[in-house]
Amino acid sequence: MAYQEDRKRGTAKKGRTRRILLVTATIVVLVGGMLGAGFLYRGGAKGIYDGWTRVRSGIAFLVFKEKPKFYALIVEKNGQDYRLTERDVFEVSYRDEFVIKGVESDVLFGGGVTVDVEGFAGKDALGKLLKGIDFVDRAVLTGRNGVGEVRPGGYQIQIRYKGEMMASLPVRVQITPQDWLRYARSSGNQKVQIEYLKRAISMNREDVNVRKMLASLYLRAGMTQEAVTQYSEILALKPDDPTALTELAKGYLKMGRYDEVIRVTSRALKANPQDDEAHLNMGLALLQQGNWNKAITSFQAALKIRPDNPVAAFKLGEAYERSKQYPKALEQYRLVLEKVPKADHVVVALAEVYLKMGNYDEAIRWHREVVKRQPKNAAAYANLGVAFGGKGQTKEEIDSYRKAIALNASDPVVHYNLGAAYEKAKRDPEAMQAYQKVLELKPDDPDAIERIAELYFRAKRYADAIPLYERALKTSPRKAVIHGRLGFAYAATKKHAQSIENYQKALKMGSKDPLVQQSLAQAYQESGKTRESVAIYEKLAAAKPTVEVLNQLADAYLREKSYDKAIQTYRKLIELKPRQAAYYSALAYAYGLKGDLDRQIEYYRMSLRLDSEDDQAYMNLGTAYEKKGLYQEALKAYTSAHELNPEAGAGRKIMQLKIRIMQQKQK
Numbered sequence: 001m002a003y004q005e006d007r008k009r010g011t012a013k014k015g016r017t018r019r020i021l022l023v024t025a026t027i028v029v030l031v032g033g034m035l036g037a038g039f040l041y042r043g044g045a046k047g048i049y050d051g052w053t054r055v056r057s058g059i060a061f062l063v064f065k066e067k068p069k070f071y072a073l074i075v076e077k078n079g080q081d082y083r084l085t086e087r088d089v090f091e092v093s094y095r096d097e098f099v100i101k102g103v104e105s106d107v108l109f110g111g112g113v114t115v116d117v118e119g120f121a122g123k124d125a126l127g128k129l130l131k132g133i134d135f136v137d138r139a140v141l142t143g144r145n146g147v148g149e150v151r152p153g154g155y156q157i158q159i160r161y162k163g164e165m166m167a168s169l170p171v172r173v174q175i176t177p178q179d180w181l182r183y184a185r186s187s188g189n190q191k192v193q194i195e196y197l198k199r200a201i202s203m204n205r206e207d208v209n210v211r212k213m214l215a216s217l218y219l220r221a222g223m224t225q226e227a228v229t230q231y232s233e234i235l236a237l238k239p240d241d242p243t244a245l246t247e248l249a250k251g252y253l254k255m256g257r258y259d260e261v262i263r264v265t266s267r268a269l270k271a272n273p274q275d276d277e278a279h280l281n282m283g284l285a286l287l288q289q290g291n292w293n294k295a296i297t298s299f300q301a302a303l304k305i306r307p308d309n310p311v312a313a314f315k316l317g318e319a320y321e322r323s324k325q326y327p328k329a330l331e332q333y334r335l336v337l338e339k340v341p342k343a344d345h346v347v348v349a350l351a352e353v354y355l356k357m358g359n360y361d362e363a364i365r366w367h368r369e370v371v372k373r374q375p376k377n378a379a380a381y382a383n384l385g386v387a388f389g390g391k392g393q394t395k396e397e398i399d400s401y402r403k404a405i406a407l408n409a410s411d412p413v414v415h416y417n418l419g420a421a422y423e424k425a426k427r428d429p430e431a432m433q434a435y436q437k438v439l440e441l442k443p444d445d446p447d448a449i450e451r452i453a454e455l456y457f458r459a460k461r462y463a464d465a466i467p468l469y470e471r472a473l474k475t476s477p478r479k480a481v482i483h484g485r486l487g488f489a490y491a492a493t494k495k496h497a498q499s500i501e502n503y504q505k506a507l508k509m510g511s512k513d514p515l516v517q518q519s520l521a522q523a524y525q526e527s528g529k530t531r532e533s534v535a536i537y538e539k540l541a542a543a544k545p546t547v548e549v550l551n552q553l554a555d556a557y558l559r560e561k562s563y564d565k566a567i568q569t570y571r572k573l574i575e576l577k578p579r580q581a582a583y584y585s586a587l588a589y590a591y592g593l594k595g596d597l598d599r600q601i602e603y604y605r606m607s608l609r610l611d612s613e614d615d616q617a618y619m620n621l622g623t624a625y626e627k628k629g630l631y632q633e634a635l636k637a638y639t640s641a642h643e644l645n646p647e648a649g650a651g652r653k654i655m656q657l658k659i660r661i662m663q664q665k666q667k
Contacts, residue, residue: 054106061106068106070159070167073115075100086167090157093174096132100125103159105166112162117171118155125157132173139173176203190221208238215247224254240271242278249281261285276305280312287315292323310340317349326357344373348380355383363387378408385417389424397421412441416448428455446475450482462489480511488519496527514540518549521556530560541569547576554586563594581611585620592624600624615644622653631661 060066073084077098084090092098100115103126107113114124120134135155155171185193197214201207211234218227231248234241245268252260262285268278283298299316302309317332330353337346351366364387370380385400401418404411419434432455438448453468469486476482487502503520506513521536537553540546550573557566570587577583588603604621608614622637635657642650 057106067164068161068166071104073100073157073159073169074102074104084169086169089170089172091172091174092132092135094133094136094176098130098132099127100130100157101127105159105161107161113166114160116158116160118158135171135173136175139175190217193217194221194223206237208234208241208244211237212243212247215244219247219251219254224251227251228255240267242268242272242275245271246275246277246281249278249285253281253284256288258285258288274305276302276309276312279305280309280315283312283315283319287319287322290322292319295319296323308339310336310343313339314343314346314349321349321353321356326353329353344370347373348377351380351383355387358390360387360390364391376407378404378411378414381407382411382414382417385414385421389417389421394421394425398425410441412438412445412448415441416445416451419448419451423451423455428458431455444475446472450476453485457485457489460492462492465489466493478509480506480509480516483509484511484513484516484519487516487523491519491523491526496523499523500527514544514546514549518552521552525556525559530556534560541572545572545576547573550576554590558590558593561593563590566590567594579610581607581614581617584610585614585617588617588624589620592620597624597628601628613644615641615648615650618644619648619650619653622650626653626657631657631664635661 054069054071057066057069061068071085075082075084075090075098077096081101082090083104100117103113103115105113115126116123117125117130120130139155155173157169157171159166159168194214194217197210197217200210201214204210211230215227215230215234218224218230228248228251231244231251234244235248238244245264249261249264249268252258252264261281265278265282265285268275269282272278279298279302283295283302286292286295286298296316296319299312299319302312303316306312313332313336317329317336320326320329320332330350333346333350333353337343337350340346347366348370351363351370354360354363354366357363364384367380367384367387370377371384374380381400381404385397385404388394388397388400398418398421401414401421404414405418408414415434415437419431419438422428422431422434432452435448435452435455438445439452442448449468449472453465453472456462456465456468466486466489469482469489472482473479473486483502483506487499487506490496490499490502500520500523503516503523506516507520517536517540521533521540524530524533524536534553534556537549537556540549541553550569554566554569554573557563557569567587567590570583570590573583574580574587584603584607588600588607591597591599591603601621601624604617604624607617608621611617618637618641622634622641625631625634625637635654638650638653638657641648642654
């Protein structure tokens with residue numbers, strides 16, 4: 001037992017001895033290594049102090065199992081070694097490549113130590129080649145760093161021992177303007193490209209080329225105001241930049257700021273008189289301002305510099321067309337079409353010019369070419385309708401309008417034209433439907449309202465026409481023809497006051513239609529205003545003594561008992577129509593009212609020589625003779641009247657005269 005106990009004690013003593021030797025050897029290694037590290041990296045007293053600190057920490061880790069400490073990371077970047085502590089920031093740019101070669105820590109041989117570069121190279125990055133471009137790309141795409149920022153915090157290098165964090169070093173990702181430019185060029189998304197270029201500019205505000213790229217993107221994206229702002233800033237940096245001036249003019253063109261286009265383009269042409277785009281922009285602005293001749297000059301200048309510019313060539317044709325130089329416009333459009341045969345818009349332009357010229361055959365031919373190329377072009381079918389209408393081919397005109405409506409039922413102009421075509425074809429019910437469709441699409445269309453009113457008017461539906469004419473006057477209050485129609489409609493419905501009012505307005509607004517004046521005179525007459533009526537008839541007779549006016553005037557004179565004036569007027573009628581028996585009878589009647597029986601008898605006899613079957617003239621002649629006491633002559637006149645018309649009442653007069661003649665003989 002004693003031996004066994006001594007043996008156990010001996011074995012335990014040997015174990016303690018081995019542990020002491022192991023610790024001693026470790027301490028020696030630590031002291032040597034750490035003192036060496038202190039002198040190597042620090043030097044002097046500070047290095048010795050750091051070395052002893054590392055000795056104590058190493059002993060605490062090895063002997064007392066405390067958490068190991070991290071001292072430095074050894075990194076080779078672009079062929080040069082760097083020793084990074086926790087106080088350092090590791091900077092990475094687009095062109096850098098680096099390898100983490102080692103870790104200085106309390107763990108002597110690195111067992112259990114791993115290095116994790118967040119998001120890169122897996123769980124352990126030791127010894128692996130890493131590229132800066134990957135860090136820059138990740139920073140841009142994830143948005144970890146703001147515009148142009150290079151501050152730490154985007155990524156970290158984490159050093160762990162057996163999975164537990166020992167230390168971490170911040171990585172600073174340097175993003176340059178060139179990086180943002182590179183990403184902008186590689187992206188196919190305009191919105192993303194714009195954002196990248198804006199970031200590049202924020203880091204270098206004087207980079208004119210990047211600004212041009214951004215401004216061009218703005219224009220293509222329809223962000224015209226932003227493009228104009230950007231080009232203006234470019235010109236503030238570089239006042240005579242020809243590209244910026246020309247592109248700024250394009251921006252102003254899109255915004256409709258034509259004065260600005262002319263101002264900027266003038267600067268561009270001063271800098272470079274051979275800039276064909278500047279001449280083109282100038283022409284486009286002048287064209288929009290209606291300055292056709294100057295626009296033509298600008299387009300010609302652009303074509304002189306670059307003869308194959310199809311836009312300038314086409315716009316020159318358009319300028320000729322706007323200035324009504326149609327033959328030159330046709331010539332220009334044909335030249336463009338020869339160079340670009342598939343240019344459908346040029347065919348459309350050719351067709352429309354022929355239509356404006358009234359050359360309906362050519363207009364039809366070219367519009368048929370348009371619909372052949374563009375079978376769903378509603379406007380082409382509508383123009384075909386206009387051309388057919390110009391030739392008087394109403395059936396084809398209607399068919400063309402209906403095809404246009406089948407393709408585009410929302411155009412009120414085509415519906416209106418269809419209504420007008422139906423009217424020409426005497427198809428008033430269908431015309432009414434077409435005009436009603438116009439009002440569905442455009443409720444206040446004055447032309448459609450007026451046409452519907454006119455259809456009611458022609459159908460003598462005056463009560464229906466009146467509210468429509470009144471409605472039309474709300475948008476065209478000074479339209480004389482509508483007031484004239486309203487005057488007639490009110491007269492037909494016995495509303496004389498409204499009739500007179502509208503006739504007066506029609507005349508006040510410039511109506512030269514004598515029928516309006518005659519109708520006003522008649523309205524005065526029917527409302528008992530004979531004096532006003534006579535004044536108008538006299539004015540009409542003085543201007544143009546027509547049969548109708550003179551008749552109305554003579555009747556008015558008779559009502560006014562102005563017999564001499566009536567007689568004078570009937571004499572004028574006889575001068576106009578010397579073979580018209582009725583005028584002689586009327587003149588005879590006027591003399592009778594005046595009491596001039598001889599003249600009355602004379603003109604009734606003249607009337608009967610022209611119309612011997614006028615029973616009423618015989619009756620009136622008999623009455624005149626009877627008044628003169630010429631009973632035998634009166635009896636003959638009454639007898640003739642009775643023979644012509646037994647119902648005229650002459651029989652009673654004959655009996656009375658015979659009795660009177662017998663009484664006269666007895667005396």
